[in-house]
Amino acid sequence: MLDDTDRRILRQYQATPEAPAAELAERCGVTATTLARRLDRMRNTGVLRGVRGMIHWPALGYTVEVSLRITLDKSRPQAFEEFAEAARQVPEVIEIQTFLGQVDARLSVIARDMAHYQQVYRGQILTLPHITDIDALMHVARLKTDESLPL
Structure with missing residues (x-):
């Protein structure tokens, strides 16, 4: 189940997935290690399905x-x-x-x-x-x- 920190990470991540990890972690109020661990968990459980380039x-x-x-x-x-x-x-x-x-x-x-x-x-x-x-x-x-x- 996702908690408030996961949701905060997802909000920031979907807004700017290209942001450097340190910047994303700072915007989410977590350490870079916590961010990486939580993103890995969400990838492994299928919440995050990948990052893609959108071509106009x-x-x-x-x-x-x-x-x-x-x-x-x-x-x-x-x-x-x-x-x-x-x-x-x-x-x-x-x-x-x-x-x-x-x-x-x-x-x-x-x-x-x-x-x-x-x-x-x-x-x-x-x-x-x-x-x-x-x-x-x-x-x-x-x-x-x-x-x-x-x-």
């Missing part, structure tokens, strides 16, 4: 984002698994989510422009297995992006 893909020329809502043929026992495995192989698919309900999956797809999107859609998305219906939502604006937890 529009800066690399990807100007189109489309959310595809997918309905699958649920009469096939392995439909979800086979669909997800094939979708993972499409480099422009940056996120795959599955759901219970009318929509079975959602893919976030990025492309350099509409011509590139059409190429990806026709050549790779439409060939994914077990799809019975696709609904496309063109991304207009991202109003909030925050993976930080309210600790």
Whole structure:
């Protein structure tokens, strides 16, 4: 279970994971040794899953984002698994989510422009297995992006 010190460490860590350990320890009110021990414990228990670099893909020329809502043929026992495995192989698919309900999956797809999107859609998305219906939502604006937890 996490205590107040763990939560304080997590708040500071998720705000600036690139901060030097000594600075982070000072902001958390603990020693560098305590900070290291607690971060190691949280990594080992799966609370911390890693540190990653976030790339702003529009800066690399990807100007189109489309959310595809997918309905699958649920009469096939392995439909979800086979669909997800094939979708993972499409480099422009940056996120795959599955759901219970009318929509079975959602893919976030990025492309350099509409011509590139059409190429990806026709050549790779439409060939994914077990799809019975696709609904496309063109991304207009991202109003909030925050993976930080309210600790």
